[in-house]
Amino acid sequence: xxxxxxxxxHPLDAPEAAAGGSACGSLGHTPAASICAxxxxxxxxxxxxxxPLVCGSCRTVFPAANEYDHFARFGLPRTMEIDERDLERxxxxxxxxxxxxxxxVRGTEDKLxxxxxxxxxxxxxxxxxxxxxxxxxxxxxxxxxxRAQEKRTPAGFLAEMxxxxxxxxxxxxxxxxxxxxQMASLRAEITKRRDAFLAEVAQAFASLPAQGDLRRPxxxxxxxxxxxxxxxxxxxxxxIREMLVS
Amino acid sequence: xAYSDKVIDHYNNPRNVGSFDKGSEDVGTGxxxxxxxxxxxxxxxxxxxxxxxxDARFKTFGCGSAIASSSxxxxxxxxxxxxxxxxxxxxxxxxxxxxxxxxxxxxxxxEDAIKAAVEDxxxxxxxxxxxxxxxx
Numbered sequence: 001x002x003x004x005x006x007x008x009x010h011p012l013d014a015p016e017a018a019a020g021g022s023a024c025g026s027l028g029h030t031p032a033a034s035i036c037a038x039x040x041x042x043x044x045x046x047x048x049x050x051x052p053l054v055c056g057s058c059r060t061v062f063p064a065a066n067e068y069d070h071f072a073r074f075g076l077p078r079t080m081e082i083d084e085r086d087l088e089r090x091x092x093x094x095x096x097x098x099x100x101x102x103x104x105v106r107g108t109e110d111k112l113x114x115x116x117x118x119x120x121x122x123x124x125x126x127x128x129x130x131x132x133x134x135x136x137x138x139x140x141x142x143x144x145x146x147r148a149q150e151k152r153t154p155a156g157f158l159a160e161m162x163x164x165x166x167x168x169x170x171x172x173x174x175x176x177x178x179x180x181x182q183m184a185s186l187r188a189e190i191t192k193r194r195d196a197f198l199a200e201v202a203q204a205f206a207s208l209p210a211q212g213d214l215r216r217p218x219x220x221x222x223x224x225x226x227x228x229x230x231x232x233x234x235x236x237x238x239x240i241r242e243m244l245v246s
Numbered sequence: 247x248a249y250s251d252k253v254i255d256h257y258n259n260p261r262n263v264g265s266f267d268k269g270s271e272d273v274g275t276g277x278x279x280x281x282x283x284x285x286x287x288x289x290x291x292x293x294x295x296x297x298x299x300x301d302a303r304f305k306t307f308g309c310g311s312a313i314a315s316s317s318x319x320x321x322x323x324x325x326x327x328x329x330x331x332x333x334x335x336x337x338x339x340x341x342x343x344x345x346x347x348x349x350x351x352x353x354x355x356x357e358d359a360i361k362a363a364v365e366d367x368x369x370x371x372x373x374x375x376x377x378x379x380x381x382x
Contacts, residue, residue: 147281147282148282151278151279151280151281153279153281158277158278158279158286159277161279161286162277162286162288162305162307165286165307166305169307228281229281231281231282231284232279232281232284232286235283235284236284
């Protein structure tokens, strides 16, 4: 591969540069050529860059991109506020750029790297497109408590879950039309609860105190508690759905 | 994965299923859960003036191991003082029920439920006016 090992330091080598640059404020922008904090031109061919991982014209793949987090892979800042259509556009562009066909005549090294990046991009897309998984991932990046260590939920929530479980058990025992109707509306309610928790989570992330701020652990815990609650709600929603199709 | 006979027995014939009035002075209620599997467990103890647990109830929504762990826990706490009940460890439950490694968290949940129930009882005791002097 023609890559010079001592090529000058490049912004693309620093994941942080792409992850959180202040120029990323507005996400509404559509032209992919202006993906935030990514240099506008390829180091190799000097053509305008359309994705942070691969050059659209000379197909140079950037090895440093292996170290990027899921947000940086799409040239997005770390935030809950993602425009899902914009994310999908970026995903399609990356998929095209990294497609094996594009590397048919290239060296094995480039081909392998493109394959690797492509797998990362697929992972990243499946995580970021789902609000719940996006929040879990963001919490991990921010160094918040993980579910295995911190099982708490908002006050009173578990008692409520006990009641909902009882309702579901009762309905399962005698699943007539009125029970079905009741379960369908319970499921809608559960979805609404989950959305409300996720909205609170997004708000908490948006005003997350900086590293070192004494209030930060409290906010991260609050996020954890709400995501734990979402996990319960998701499980119940699945239970009801399965019961209703049977 | 096969459940042990003891798990199956507790699952098919759970002991002490049900509820006490959680507002009652002599009742301690613990509700715990495991978000990773969605299990919810409620364990209640009824305590007499000598601080001895005279009865217990549970209600668990979860897998067979979680149900068996909480069923066993209610059997074990009966007749113990609240302090003795706190000494029940999840490994005891694991050993008794022969739980496989991936079900150990179910026994942890049962231990947490006992602790939460005792804590709730003690909180009620310490905040009740003109306590009955049962603490010592």
